[in-house]
Each structure stands twice: as C-alpha cells, then as structure tokens.
Amino acid sequence: MLGVPPGIWLTVFFIIPLSLIWLFSFGDKQGLVDIELTWTMANYARAMDPLYLQIFLKSFWFAGITTLVCLLVAFPIAIAITFSPARIRPILLLLVILPFWTNLLIRTYALIAVLRTKGYVNFGLEYLWDGLNATLMFFGMDPSGLIGERFTPAPLLYNNFAVVFGLVYVHLPFMVLPLYASLDRMDRSYLEASLDLGATQFRTFLSITVPLAMPGIISGVIITFIPALGSFLTPDLLGGTDSQMIANVIERQFKSANDWPFGSALSFILMYITFFVLAARALFSRQGSAMEAS
Amino acid sequence: MRYSLIKRTQFGPLDYIHQGWMKLTLGLSFVFLYAPLLILVIFSFNDSRRNIVWRGFTTKYYEKAWNNDGLIEAFANSLTIAFFSTIVSTILGAMVALLLWRFRFPLKGAYEGAMTLPIVIPEICMGVAMMAFFSRVGWPSGLVWPFNLSAITIAHISFSFPFVAVIVRARLANFNLELEEAAKDLGASEWQFFRDIMIPFMKPGLIAGALLAFTLSLDDFVITFFTSGPDTVTLPVKIYSMVRFSVTPEINAASTVLIAITLLLTTIALWLQNRTGQKLGH
Amino acid sequence: MNQSSKTVIEISRVSKRFGNVVAVDDNSLVIHEGEFFALLGPSGCGKTTLLRMLAGLEVPTEGSILIDGEDMQGVPPNHRPINMVFQSYAVFPHMTVFENVGYGLKVTGVPVPALRDAVMTALDQVQLGDYQDRMPDQLSGGQKQRVALARALVKKPKVLLLDEPLSALDAKLREAMQLELVKLQNTVGITFVIVTHDQDEALSMADRIAVINEGRIEQIAEPRAIYEFPANRFVADFIGKMNVFDAKATSEGDRIAIEASDVGSFTVSHREDMRPDQINAVAIRPEKTRLTSQPPDNSLFSAEARIVNIAYHGKETAIFVEIGQHTELACAVQNTSRSQQLPEIGDICWVSWKADDVLLLE
Numbered sequence: 001m002l003g004v005p006p007g008i009w010l011t012v013f014f015i016i017p018l019s020l021i022w023l024f025s026f027g028d029k030q031g032l033v034d035i036e037l038t039w040t041m042a043n044y045a046r047a048m049d050p051l052y053l054q055i056f057l058k059s060f061w062f063a064g065i066t067t068l069v070c071l072l073v074a075f076p077i078a079i080a081i082t083f084s085p086a087r088i089r090p091i092l093l094l095l096v097i098l099p100f101w102t103n104l105l106i107r108t109y110a111l112i113a114v115l116r117t118k119g120y121v122n123f124g125l126e127y128l129w130d131g132l133n134a135t136l137m138f139f140g141m142d143p144s145g146l147i148g149e150r151f152t153p154a155p156l157l158y159n160n161f162a163v164v165f166g167l168v169y170v171h172l173p174f175m176v177l178p179l180y181a182s183l184d185r186m187d188r189s190y191l192e193a194s195l196d197l198g199a200t201q202f203r204t205f206l207s208i209t210v211p212l213a214m215p216g217i218i219s220g221v222i223i224t225f226i227p228a229l230g231s232f233l234t235p236d237l238l239g240g241t242d243s244q245m246i247a248n249v250i251e252r253q254f255k256s257a258n259d260w261p262f263g264s265a266l267s268f269i270l271m272y273i274t275f276f277v278l279a280a281r282a283l284f285s286r287q288g289s290a291m292e293a294s
Numbered sequence: 295m296r297y298s299l300i301k302r303t304q305f306g307p308l309d310y311i312h313q314g315w316m317k318l319t320l321g322l323s324f325v326f327l328y329a330p331l332l333i334l335v336i337f338s339f340n341d342s343r344r345n346i347v348w349r350g351f352t353t354k355y356y357e358k359a360w361n362n363d364g365l366i367e368a369f370a371n372s373l374t375i376a377f378f379s380t381i382v383s384t385i386l387g388a389m390v391a392l393l394l395w396r397f398r399f400p401l402k403g404a405y406e407g408a409m410t411l412p413i414v415i416p417e418i419c420m421g422v423a424m425m426a427f428f429s430r431v432g433w434p435s436g437l438v439w440p441f442n443l444s445a446i447t448i449a450h451i452s453f454s455f456p457f458v459a460v461i462v463r464a465r466l467a468n469f470n471l472e473l474e475e476a477a478k479d480l481g482a483s484e485w486q487f488f489r490d491i492m493i494p495f496m497k498p499g500l501i502a503g504a505l506l507a508f509t510l511s512l513d514d515f516v517i518t519f520f521t522s523g524p525d526t527v528t529l530p531v532k533i534y535s536m537v538r539f540s541v542t543p544e545i546n547a548a549s550t551v552l553i554a555i556t557l558l559l560t561t562i563a564l565w566l567q568n569r570t571g572q573k574l575g576h
Numbered sequence: 577m578n579q580s581s582k583t584v585i586e587i588s589r590v591s592k593r594f595g596n597v598v599a600v601d602d603n604s605l606v607i608h609e610g611e612f613f614a615l616l617g618p619s620g621c622g623k624t625t626l627l628r629m630l631a632g633l634e635v636p637t638e639g640s641i642l643i644d645g646e647d648m649q650g651v652p653p654n655h656r657p658i659n660m661v662f663q664s665y666a667v668f669p670h671m672t673v674f675e676n677v678g679y680g681l682k683v684t685g686v687p688v689p690a691l692r693d694a695v696m697t698a699l700d701q702v703q704l705g706d707y708q709d710r711m712p713d714q715l716s717g718g719q720k721q722r723v724a725l726a727r728a729l730v731k732k733p734k735v736l737l738l739d740e741p742l743s744a745l746d747a748k749l750r751e752a753m754q755l756e757l758v759k760l761q762n763t764v765g766i767t768f769v770i771v772t773h774d775q776d777e778a779l780s781m782a783d784r785i786a787v788i789n790e791g792r793i794e795q796i797a798e799p800r801a802i803y804e805f806p807a808n809r810f811v812a813d814f815i816g817k818m819n820v821f822d823a824k825a826t827s828e829g830d831r832i833a834i835e836a837s838d839v840g841s842f843t844v845s846h847r848e849d850m851r852p853d854q855i856n857a858v859a860i861r862p863e864k865t866r867l868t869s870q871p872p873d874n875s876l877f878s879a880e881a882r883i884v885n886i887a888y889h890g891k892e893t894a895i896f897v898e899i900g901q902h903t904e905l906a907c908a909v910q911n912t913s914r915s916q917q918l919p920e921i922g923d924i925c926w927v928s929w930k931a932d933d934v935l936l937l938e
Contacts, residue, residue, distance in 0.1 A: 002393040003405065006386040006455065013452045014412055017427035018419075024426060076319040084311040092320075094564070099327050101560045103513045105530045106549040109537050110330035113337070116541065120333060172327065188308060192633050193666035193724075195307050195653040197680030197731060207683070211670045230416030232516050237537065247418040254422045254520065264426070267419040274416060302650025306635050 025264035035261055043265035052249065052266070059245040062160070062235075063228040066167040070175040070224050071217070073168070078179035079209075083188075093180070100173040108237050111166050115156040115238070122153040162238040163245070167228050174227070175220040182216025183209070215285065222281050226274050246270055335553065338546035355543040356551075365548055368532035374440050375528060376511035379450040383507040386451070387458025388500060392492075394459070395466040412453045413460070421520035424449045428521060435523055442526050449521045450511045457510060458503035465499025498566060505563040509556055582609040583645075584734055584767050585630065590639030592625050592791075599625040601791035602639070607735070612761050612768045614782035616775060618814065622791040623771045624663075627737050630769065631660045644734055659728035660737040663744070665720045667712045673699070673723050674708035680731045698730035701760065718749050729764060738770040742777060754781055775815050779803065787811050809857065809937045818859045819905045820937065825855035834858055834934070838900035842877040842931045850936055857937040862908035864933040867895060867919065868926045878928035881905065883919050893918060897927055 025043055027035040046052070081092045099107065114120050129151040156162060190212060194204040210217070232247035239245075246266060253263025305312040311320070338356070342349035359365050390409055394402070412420065427433075428445045436442065473495075477487045515530040522531050529552060536545050585607040592600040600622040607613045615623040628634040629641060632653035641648045643657060659680070668676050677698055681691045699705050702722035712720060721741060728736055741757070742750045758781050761768045772778050778785045779799040786796045787810070795807035806812035809820070823836040831843040832852050872878050881897035884904065895907045895918075907927060909918070919925060 002389050002397070003399075006390045006393075006409070006459075007405070009386055009451070009455070010408060010412075013427075013448050014420075014423075015408070017423035018415075020430060021419075021423045021426050073319075073323060076316060077323050080311045080316050080320045083308050095324055096327075098557070098560065099331065101509060101556050102331065103515075103530060103549070103552055103556065105513075105515045105534055105537075106334070106552060107331065109533070109541075109545065109549060110334040112537070113334060113541055113546075114330045169326065169330070172323070187664055187666065189662045189664050189666035190668060191308060192631075192653070193660070193662055193668070193727075194679070194683075196631055196633070196656075196658075196660045197683065197727065198654045199679070199683035200654055201307070203683050207679075208668060226414070226416070230418050232418045247416070250418050250422060251520075254425060260426060263422060267416075267422055270416055271419050274414065278414060303652055304635060304650060307633060307653055 021260075021264035021267055024261050025268050027261040027264075029259055029261050033258075043262045044269070046262055047265055047269055055244055055246055055249055056269075058243070059229055059247075062164055062167060062243075062245060063225050063231075065164050066171060066228045067175075067221050067225045069164070069168045070172050071221065074172060074175035074179055074220065077176050078183055081176075081180055082183040096173050096176045096180075104170060104233055107170060108166055108233055111162075111169060111238060112157065115162055115165070117153045117155070117157070119156070121156055125154060126151045157238060158240040158243075160239070160243045162240075163235045163243045166234040166238040167231060170231075170234060171224045171228055174224045178216045178219035178223065179213065180216075182213045182219075186212050218281060218284065222277060226277060229273065230270055331553065334546050335550050338543060338550045340543060343543065355547040359544050359547040359551075362544065364527070365529075365532055365544075368527045368529045369548075369551075371443055371526060372512055372529040375443050375447050375450060376508050378440075378443075378447050379454055379511040380504050380507045382447075382451045383454035383458050383511075384500060384504045386455040387503055387507070388462050388496065390455070390459035391462035391466055391499075395463055395469075409456050409459060412456045417453075417516040420449075420453060421517040424452075424517060425520035436525070442523075446518055446521045446526060446528065449517050450514060453514075453517060454507040454510050458507050461503040461506060462496060462499040465496060465502075469495060501566055502563050505559050509559055512552070513556065583607070584609040584611075584643065585769070586642040587626075587630075588640050588642075590626070590629065590636045590641060592622070592629060592634060593637045598791050600629070600636075603788075603791075603793050604639075605786060605793060605796065607767060607769060609767055610765055612758065612781060612783045613770070614778035614785045615769065615771045615788055616778040616785050617773065617788035619773050621788045623773075623788045624739055626788070627660075627739055627769065627771045630735070631658055631737055632656045633660075657734040658737060659731045659733040659735075660739065661721070661724045661728050661741050663739040663741070665717075665724040665744075667715075667720045667723050667727075669712050671712075672708065673704065673710050673712070673715070676712070676723055677708075677727045677730055680727060694730050695726075698726040701729065701763070702726045717744050718753065721745070721753070725760070729760075729766070733766060735767045735769055738768060740771055740773070742772070742774070750777075757781060779815075787814065789814070806935065809859075812859050812935055812937060817862050817906060817908075818935075819862065819865075820857050820859045821903060823855065823858040825852040825936070827852050832936070834936075838903040839905075840877070840879050840899075842934075844931050844934055844936065847936060850938075854938050855936045859935040859937055860905075860929050860933060862894065862906045863892075863910075865905070865907040865927055865929045867897070867907050867909060868928065869919075869923075871926045872928045875930075876928040877931050877934075878926050881925055881927045883921050883923045883925060886918065886921060888918075895919065897925065899927065 023037055024035055026037060026039045026041070028038045028040055028042070030036050047056075077096065081089060081096070084092055112119070116122075156165075186209075190208050191204055194208045195201070199207065229245075230247050231245055232251060235243055235245040235248055236251075239248075247270070250263050250266045250270070253259045253266065257263075310316045337348075339351050339353065340348055341352040341354070394406055394409075399405075424445075433445050435445075437444070469492075473491055474487060477491050482490065513530065514528075515534060518528050518531055519534070522528060527535075529548065533545055533548055533552075536542070536548075583606050585605070587603060587605040589602055589604055590600060591598065591602050603626065615626060617623045625634055629636050630643075632648065632651060632655075635650075648656060668679065671679065674695055678691050678695045681694060686694070696705065696708070699708060702725050704719065704722050704726065707715070707719065707723075712723070715723065721744075725741075738757075742753050745753060754777060757768070757770075770778075770781065779802070782799060784796060784798055785802050787794045787802060789810050795802060795811045797805070797807075802811065803815055806815060812818050813820070821836045821839055823834050825835070826833050828843055830846055832846055832855070833841060833843050834855075835841045836858055866872070866876070867881075871880075879899050881899045883895060884898045885896040887894040887896075890911070892911055893909045895909055897905050897907060899905060905927060909916075
C-alpha cells in the first residue's frame with residue numbers, strides 16, 4: 001500500500017520517459033518530428049564516429065583530470081579538517097558544504113566574472129604587470145624585451161582550462177566530504193602507531209592513511225567523476241568551441257539539431273558508462289568486505 | 295648529538311592544522327571556493343556597469359531587477375514550482391522511506407534500486423527523457439498559470455522525492471524499535487502508534503527532506519531547461535539566458551537573492567538539526 | 577628484577593593543558609632502566625596523557641622530558657627510542673601479522689633478511705610463530721595484543737609504553753597476561769611503563785607505582801608501600817578498601833594519642849613526617865580488623881559493635897558493623913573453612929585491630 005503511489009509516480013514520470021528515449025535510440029528520424037522505431041543500430045554506430053568518439057574521450061579526459069585535481073586538493077583539506085580541534089571542525093565542514101548548496105549556475109556565472117578577459121584575475125595580473133613594468137623602468141631596464149610591450153590579458157575563459165577549472169570548482173566539495181568521512185572514522189592510533197614505529201609523516205600517509213581511507217577515496221572519485229562526466233552547464237558556459245562535452249552534444253541533438261534518436265543513443269551510452277562505473281565500484285566494495293569478513 | 299639533526303616541532307604529530315603548508319592549502323582552498331561568490335555578491339552593490347572597479351554602494355540593480363517583469367515572473371514561477379514539488383516530494387519520499395524501513399517484500403531490492411536511479415543518472419539524460427516524454431504524450435501546454443508549470447513540477451518531483459526518501463530513512467534508522475513495543479504494550483493501536491510516535495519522531499527528517507526538496511527545485515537548471523517553454527521560465531533558466539547574453543550587475547543582483555534564499559534555508563535546516571540533536575542529548 | 581639505578585626517563589615539572597583543562601599538572605618523575613613502572617589512577621586523571629607525552633604523541637605545555645639523558649622537546653615520535661602498545665592495539669588491519677611486526681623495521685630501512693629474523697624472533701617471543709600470514713581480523717583480542725607487543729619489541733626500544741594493555745581482555749585472560757608480561761619484561765630486559773586504572777594489575781606487575789589523581793602524582797612507591805603506607809587520603813581511598821574516621825591527635829610522650837569520635841581512643845607510634853596537629857583522620861583496612869564475640873585481650877584496640885549488613889563474596893565475607901550511633905565500619909572475614917560460622921545481622925560483637933595498623937591521615 002505504502003509503496004504504491006511512489007511506485008506509480010516513478011514508473012510514469014521516470015521509468016516511462018527513460019524507456020521512451022531508450023526506444024528512440026533504436027529509431028529512425030522521419031521528417032521533422034516523426035520517429036519510426038526500426039530497431040536500427042545506426043544511432044549507436046554513429047556515436048562511434050571519430051568526431052563523437054573524440055568528444056567522449058574529451059569528456060573522460062576532463063572528468064578524469066577534474067577528479068585527479070579534486071583528489072589532490074581535497075586530501076589535505078580533509079586531513080586538516082579531520083585533525084582540527086573539535087571546536088572549529090563543524091565550521092570548517094560548513095565552509096566546505098555551503099558552496100555545495102549554492103546554485104550551480106550561479107557558481108559557474110561567478111567564475112565567468114572572475115576569469116573573463118576583463119575579469120578580476122586579469123585585472124589583478126595587469127596590476128602586477130604595471131607594477132613590474134614600473135619597477136623595471138625605475139632600475140633603468142627596458143621592460144619591453146623582458147615582459148612584453150603591453151599587457152596582454154591571459155586567455156582564461158572559453159577554453160579547456162576554463163572547463164576543468166570550473167569542474168574542479170563545482171565538484172571539490174563532493175570529494176572532500178567522503179574523504180573526511182572515512183578519515184574521521186579511522187582510528188587515529190593507527191597513524192600514531194606508525195609514527196611511533198619510526199615511519200615519517202609522508203611514509204605514514206602512504207602506508208597507513210591512503211590504504212585505510214581507500215573506501216572514502218573510491219567513493220569520492222566516483223561521486224566526482226560521474227557528475228563531472230555528464231556536465232552540461234560548465235562546458236556550455238565556460239568552454240570554447242573545442243571544449244564540448246558529451247552532454248552538450250546531447251543537448252544539441254534534442255534542441256537545435258533536432259535529432260532525437262541520435263541524442264537518445266548518446267544519452268544511453270552516457271548512462272551505461274555511469275552504471276558500469278557504479279557496478280564496478282559495488283563489485284569492488286563487495287570484494288573488499290568479503291576479504292574483511294573471511 | 296644524535297638528535298641535533300632532527301627538525302624539532304612545537305606541535306603534536308597529528309596537529310596538522312597548525313602546520314604552515316596545511317594552513318596555506320586550507321586558506322587557498324577557501325579563497326578558491328568563496329572569492330568568486332563573494333565578488334559576485336559585492337559587485338551586485340557596485341555603482342558601475344563595467345563591474346570591475348568599485349565605484350560606490352548602490353541598490354539600483356536590485357531595483358532594476360525588481361522592475362524587470364521577466365525576472366520577477368521567473369522568480370514567481372520558481373517559488374510556485376518549488377512549493378508544489380516540495381509538498382508532493384515530501385509525502386512520496388516519506389512513504390518510500392517508511393516502506394523500505396519497515397517492510398520486507400518480494401523485489402524489495404529492485405524497488406530500492408529503482409528509487410535511487412533518479413539520484414544517480416546524469417541530469418542531462420533525465421532532462422532529455424522528460425522533454426521527450428512530455429512532448430510525446432501531448433502534455434497540454436499553454437494552460438493558465440499555475441497549471442502551465444505542471445510539467446516542470448512533475449519533473450522536479452521525480453528527482454526530488456528519492457532524495458527525501460534517503461534523508462527520512464536515515465532518520466528512521468535511529469528509531470528504537472522498543473518504542474513500538476512499549477506503545478503497543480500500553481494499548482496503542484497501529485494508527486495511534488503511527489500518529490503519536492512515528493510522525494513526531496520523523497519530523498526532523500521530514501523537515502530536512504522538505505528543505506532539501508525545496509532547494510533542489512529552486513536550484514535546478516538542467517532538467518528545467520529541457521522541460522520549460524517560452525512562457526514557463528524559472529529563475530535559473532532566466533539567469534542562464536541573461537548570462538549567455540552578457541555579464542551585468544542585474545544578474546549579480548538576481549543571483550545574490552537566490553544565494554541568500556538558499557543560505558537561509560540551509561541555515562534553518564542546520565539549526566533544526568542541531569536543535570533536535572541537542573534535545574535528544576547527542 | 578633486573579633494574580639498575582641508571583635513569584632512563586626523567587620527567588621534570590611537566591604540565592599539559594588542553595585549553596583550560598589541566599590534564600597533567602607539574603609532574604616530576606624518574607624511571608630507572610629495566611624497571612616495570614606503572615602509572616595508576618582513575619580514568620581521566622592524566623596518566624595516558626603523560627604516557628603519550630613520553631611517546632611524543634602529545635607535546636608538553638611546560639617542563640622537560642629526558643630519555644636516556646637526551647632532551648626530547650620537539651622530537652617527533654618517529655625519532656624517539658621509545659615504542660608503544662596502544663590501548664586499541666592499533667594493529668594495521670590491511671597488513672598481515674608479519675607485515676605488522678616488520679613495519680617498524682621496514683620503514684627505517686632494515687634489510688629484508690635481518691628484518692625476517694628479527695620479526696620471527698619477536699613473534700616467537702609472544703608465541704605467535706605460526707601466525708605470521710594471518711590478517712588481523714582473523715585474530716582474537718589477545719592475539720592482536722601480542723602482535724602489538726611483538727611489533728614494539730622488535731624495535732628494541734629503550735622503553736616500552738603500554739596503554740591499558742589488558743583492559744580489553746576478559747578476566748581470566750587478563751590474569752594470565754599479567755604474569756606473561758612480567759615474564760616477558762624479565763626476558764627482554766626493557767624498561768616497561770604501563771598505564772592502568774586497575775590497581776590489581778599495578779600492584780601485581782609493577783616494581784614501582786605512581787598513583788595519579790587529577791593530573792598530579794599523589795605517591796610514587798613500591799606496590800607494598802602504596803598499599804600499606806598510602807601517602808594521603810586519595811591513595812588510601814583509591815587503593816583497596818579503607819574505613820576512614822575523623823579523628824583528633826595529640827602527643828603523648830613518644831606516642832601519639834588518637835581520639836576518634838564514636839570509635840574510641842588509642843595510641844600509635846610516633847611518625848617522623850607528621851605532627852599530631854596535622855592529623856585529621858585515621859583509617860583501617862577491612863582485612864586488618866577482627867570480629868570476636870568476646871572482648872579480645874588488651875594488646876589490641878577494641879570497640880563494641882552491632883552487625884548491620886553482611887555481603888558474601890566467596891573467598892571472604894564483608895561484614896558491616898556499627899560502632900556507637902553513626903560510625904559504620906567494614907570488616908573482611910576470610911572464609912578459611914567450609915564449616916566457618918558467620919554472625920547474623922543484629923548480633924553484638926567486638927571489633928578490634930592492632931593500633932599500629934591504623935593509618936594517620938591529614
């Protein structure tokens with residue numbers, strides 16, 4: 001009884017829509033709006049076209065770099081929070097979580113203002129340039145040969161760098177939280193024992209902290225990688241023409257290009273990848289727990 | 295001396311936060327996370343269209359935003375959608391949570407798995423699926439307000455209620471089963487037990503879930519982007535179209551309002567959580 | 577006992593504050609080489625903090641710690657000639673027994689053959705020779721503890737620190753481990769410093785004990801002295817059971833006359849370290865009292881009493897008697913025979929003790 005209304009809702013307003021585009025992905029576009037279900041594999045075959053394969057690879061590349069950068073930045077943050085005095089720990093955690101609750105679009109928009117040619121970073125760089133210029137002049141050197149005749153704004157927006165920067169900006173809290181959770185659960189006498197036995201801090205980090213925090217690392221990697229892979233807004237607003245990710249192609253198929261069958265096929269490939277990653281993780285953690293139980 | 299070569303420290307070995315490089319990392323990370331947002335908020339009060347140098351305090355962009363009918367309409371739409379989505383999501387989510395917590399039934403694993411699908415699948419996929427669905431079933435468009443918002447509201451409920459279910463279920467996991475036995479032992483019927491014991495116990499979870507549903511709905515861009523039409527624009531979709539056009543202080547003002555609302559809701563949620571936590575003596 | 581008088585640890589005026597909380601308050605202590613030393617006190621008294629400061633896991637707020645004559649201030653734990661057995665054992669869950677025990681040698685670059693020999697010797701010492709390939713979750717609590725012991729011993733530290741090593745074990749195993757730890761310490765000849773809240777443990781294992789309360793060392797002495805001659809009211813109360821009475825004392829020739837309200841008056845030998853006007857209370861241990869149905873001879877102090885409660889403990893019986901109107905006293909009677917007759921509640925009897933078994937307290 002209790003399960004029926006949500007079950008119906010999920011079926012009608014989630015499962016059926018998904019099934020619909022699953023069917024579309026085997027369909028053939030007829031005219032402007034009609035789609036005939038022909039069980040063709042052409043849409044999937046087209047996704048293997050080098051043009052689209054390259055976009056998939058690029059998406060993986062962006063998501064991978066983002067995950068790696070997040071991991072490298074988040075680990076020290078998580079360690080600092082875990083071992084901070086109990087009094088300030090909730091405040092630090094809150095500071096990490098708050099951006100998470102702020103609208104994704106607004107956060108991305110905020111980055112535009114910072115990174116654009118006439119944005120704050122370039123403004124700051126120009127200020128530094130002017131300062132350096134004046135200093136060099138003061139010492140009687142000709143600045144043009146050293147740092148260039150005029151200040152040229154760094155191209156920080158509408159390129160691959162901007163996309164990865166934006167993805168890291170948006171996803172960093174996703175990585176910090178699971179890392180923090182696993183470090184916080186860890187008995188710190190393991191670290192103390194390692195130090196006590198003569199290992200350096202770095203050695204302790206590699207031999208004890210990383211292996212014991214592995215479940216948190218894997219969780220963090222997955223919940224960063226999956227949304228990063230399917231990102232639409234960040235590449236859309238911050239990327240240039242060659243920094244399109246798979247979600248942008250899907251959007252184009254459903255909106256301007258109006259090729260729903262192909263867009264549906266791409267959507268399902270993205271979903272299969274997501275499920276594959278999640279399944280691999282589930283398998284891994286089951287193996288892990290089986291090893292612990294035996 | 296053997297120890298003369300050792301770098302001596304004045305802090306304990308695990309007091310990482312006192313170490314310089316750690317402070318630096320933490321500080322830089324927070325600058326990275328907050329500087330863009332702070333700049334956005336500060337410059338919404340800046341008396342200059344160029345928006346890069348501070349030219350004095352003004353609220354004229356808030357007035358401008360307030361007088362921008364399209365923006366206000368989008369804001370009203372967002373609040374309406376969030377309101378209805380929150381009510382339905384909270385009820386559906388609570389039902390799922392209770393069901394999964396209390397009962398065993400065949401295919402429970404499948405049911406549970408299906409309920410987590412909206413949380414895990416990429417937003418873009420859900421967005422295009424919703425778009426295809428509403429166009430194919432011939433969902434009526436061009437209805438009078440607020441019925442024209444029904445498609446967006448339905449899509450929002452679909453991705454919100456599984457989140458509510460997760461939160462309420464986490465709350466239920468702390469329920470002491472002896473309370474039920476005690477209530478029944480004292481003569482409570484199933485319904486009385488539910489009304490007098492379960493609902494009050496679930497309340498913090500329900501409130502937290504409702505606040506999350508509200509924020510998710512208010513903040514959603516991708517799925518709404520695919521389900522909204524020209525006359526059903528929400529605030530994020532409106533901001534998106536403005537952002538595509540240019541960076542203006544007006545957008546800063548509208549964004550600041552949205553940030554303020556989410557901050558307020560988050561603070562309330564955390565405060566409620568803290569209060570109930572203290573009441574329970576944790 | 578293989579201790580010498582050579583000092584291995586010298587703690588001078590060490591304090592540790594966490595915010596406003598004083599965990600360790602101006603403590604000084606010397607531990608000799610080869611000694612089995614116990615830090616004993618109720619939970620939260622600062623004994624573990626003191627131990628952790630020795631290991632370098634906490635930094636003293638004030639004072640200095642010398643190990644083997646070297647000032648340890650600012651020396652991180654991985655550079656101290658000290659190893660620790662943690663209360664939770666902290667046996668690394670992702671390493672085998674062998675890897676756990678070898679860890680401390682591996683990280684300091686000991687070559688593999690030497691490492692293997694040392695690990696196997698250490699495992700044999702704790703009777704875990706056949707367990708080298710097990711994972712920690714396949715071990716019992718007692719076995720994990722042995723791994724933790726071997727892991728620390730293999731480093732051949734100057735001092736081995738043990739933080740409540742037996743608290744997680746059940747009563748039977750704990751007793752066996754007490755004997756084994758003492759035996760092990762005699763074999764390896766390393767100084768052991770153990771932290772415990774269990775007085776039996778401290779009394780039975782240690783060569784010397786420091787009793788700690790609220791961050792301060794109350795007494796440092798050998799177990800027998802701690803029990804028979806507690807330095808103050810806290811130690812008297814904390815170690816064993818004690819009947820304490822308010823009392824007044826006056827000089828009476830070369831002896832001290834004690835006037836304890838309700839109980840009566842008697843004289844005790846003069847004490848060098850205490851003037852009569854400092855004495856405010858006297859105390860007697862339950863097992864140092866005797867209960868008789870007739871008044872005993874005059875060599876003992878005695879008082880008439882009424883039995884108010886009886887608690888049977890198997891090897892002994894605690895009998896609570898009332899002297900006068902307000903003073904209750906616990907007596908311990910050894911149940912030396914099955915046919916032993918026990919008094920009943922309400923019986924009138926005589927309680928007596930040797931006057932010099934009485935403790936004088938400030």
